[in-house]
Amino acid sequence: MLYFEDVVVGETQRFGAYEVTRDEVVDFASRYDPQAFHLDDEAAAKTYFGRLSASGWHTCAMTMRMMVDNMKNHEQAGLGSPGVDEIRWLTPVYPGDTLRVELTTADKRRSRSKPEMGSIFGLVEVFNQHDTKVLTMKTIGLIRCRDPQGA
Amino acid sequence: MLYFEDVVVGETQRFGAYEVTRDEVVDFASRYDPQAFHLDDEAAAKTYFGRLSASGWHTCAMTMRMMVDNMKNHEQAGLGSPGVDEIRWLTPVYPGDTLRVELTTADKRRSRSKPEMGSIFGLVEVFNQHDTKVLTMKTIGLIRCRDPQGA
Numbered sequence: 120m121l122y123f124e125d126v127v128v129g130e131t132q133r134f135g136a137y138e139v140t141r142d143e144v145v146d147f148a149s150r151y152d153p154q155a156f157h158l159d160d161e162a163a164a165k166t167y168f169g170r171l172s173a174s175g176w177h178t179c180a181m182t183m184r185m186m187v188d189n190m191k192n193h194e195q196a197g198l199g200s201p202g203v204d205e206i207r208w209l210t211p212v213y214p215g216d217t218l219r220v221e222l223t224t225a226d227k228r229r230s231r232s233k234p235e236m237g238s239i240f241g242l243v244e245v246f247n248q249h250d251t252k253v254l255t256m257k258t259i260g261l262i263r264c265r266d267p268q269g270a
Numbered sequence: 271m272l273y274f275e276d277v278v279v280g281e282t283q284r285f286g287a288y289e290v291t292r293d294e295v296v297d298f299a300s301r302y303d304p305q306a307f308h309l310d311d312e313a314a315a316k317t318y319f320g321r322l323s324a325s326g327w328h329t330c331a332m333t334m335r336m337m338v339d340n341m342k343n344h345e346q347a348g349l350g351s352p353g354v355d356e357i358r359w360l361t362p363v364y365p366g367d368t369l370r371v372e373l374t375t376a377d378k379r380r381s382r383s384k385p386e387m388g389s390i391f392g393l394v395e396v397f398n399q400h401d402t403k404v405l406t407m408k409t410i411g412l413i414r415c416r417d418p419q420g421a
Contacts, residue, residue, distance in 0.1 A: 151331035153338055156350075167350060175351065176331050180302035183327050187304055199307075199318060200326065202358040208351065 121195040122265035123229065123237040131223040132193075135185030139173060141214035147177040172211035178218075178254050179206065182245050185220045196263035198236060204257040210247070217248045225257070235267035272346040273416035274380065274388040282374040283344075286336030290324060292365035298328040323362035329369075329405050330357065333396050336371045347414035349387060355408040361398070368399045376408070386418035 148157035152174035155162030160171045173181075190197065212218065226240040239262055245254040299308035303325035306313030311322045324332075341348065363369065377391040390413055396405040 147331075151335045153335075174334070175353075176327070176334050180298075180327050180331065183325070184302045184304070200359065202326075202356065204357070205353065205355055206357070207353040 121193060121262075123196075123227065123239075123262045124265050124269065126224055126227050126239055126262065128224050128227055131221055132189065133219065133221050134189040134192075135182075135218060135220045137181045137185055137218040139181065139212055139214055139216045139218065141171065144171060144173045144177065144214050147180070148174050152176055168211045170213065172213050175206075175208040175254075178208065178212050178245065179256070181218060182220060182243060182254060182256075185218070186222065186243070189220070189222070196265075198261035198263060200258065200260050202259055204259070206254070206256040208254055210251050210253045212247065212253050216253075218245050218253065220245055222258075229264065229269075234264070234269070236261055236263055238262075272344055272413075274347075274378065274390075274413045275416050275420065277375055277378050277390055277413065279375050279378055282372055283340065284370065284372050285340040285343075286333075286369060286371045288332045288336055288369040290332065290363055290365055290367045290369065292322065295322060295324045295328065295365050298331070299325050303327055319362045321364065323364055326357075326359040326405075329359065329363045329396065330407070332369060333371060333394060333405060333407075336369070337373065337394070340371070340373070347416075349412035349414060351409065351411050353410055355410070357405070357407040359405055361402050361404045363398065363404050367404075369396055369404065371396055380415065380420075385415070385420070387412055387414055389413075 145158060156166045156168045157174045163171050221244045223242045225242050227237055229237040239260045241258040243256045243258055244252055247253050296309060307317045307319045308325045314322050372395045374393045376393050378388055380388040390411045392409040394407045394409055395403055398404050
């Protein structure tokens with residue numbers, strides 16, 4: 120089990136190989152982001168996207184799945200997340216793409232008011248199979264300390 | 271059709287009534303955020319959440335659906351979004367909740383390099399049926415100008 124004390128600032132983890140399918144792109148968009156360019160090639164051809172592309176929120180969701188699978192391989196004393204900063208959708212994600220994650224620990228800070236926990240600040244970068252960066256975001260995670268009385 | 275020139279800074283739109291179901295919470299979490307507290311009441315009872323709660327990404331997705339439905343009622347010359355800032359998951363979202371949105375236009379800026387478009391900066395606040403704020407985020411949207419030669 121990984122605790123606050125074990126988290127190494129500056130370390131980068133690389134993981135994930137998420138295959139983006141047309142069915143899943145359309146299914147997600149139908150439920151949550153039913154804009155024509157996420158549903159239909161013909162409508163998308165008239166836009167910046169050129170052809171059917173995934174909702175940005177779908178890309179975030181696929182990224183989360185890769186992050187949760189990675190956490191299961193490296194179990195953490197996680198306490199959830201208060202939020203995310205600065206999501207940037209840099210390049211459209213298309214059916215047929217395969218996505219992977221580079222997660223860098225940017226900083227960590229022990230809570231002053233709750234010394235049994237701390238915050239981990241991550242930079243998430245998602246790439247497609249051409250090594251083009253499609254998404255970045257700055258994550259915040261809460262994690263327990265191994266030694267609640269520690270410095 | 272609403273263009274950049276028509277967007278009123280300071281205006282607030284109120285819309286949406288999204289009913290959060292247990293099936294949908296579990297379905298989303300199974301695919302994209304399979305952490306125990308989003309899948310199972312018993313596991314959630316041991317955590318801060320107390321009982322089964324929606325993935326924060328699911329809350330974002332449900333919010334997007336309400337925003338897209340609202341845009342269809344007020345058609346915009348939208349050009350997509352480069353990203354989102356400062357997502358904050360303030361309160362857990364539970365099956366049985368009904369969510370609604372308050373969207374305030376915080377600012378708008380015409381592009382200097384591409385005078386045919388501008389950026390709209392929004393503050394999104396999502397509330398449950400108890401008027402408790404569950405989510406905030408700062409959106410960025412690109413929109414065409416009616417008059418590409420305008421000021």
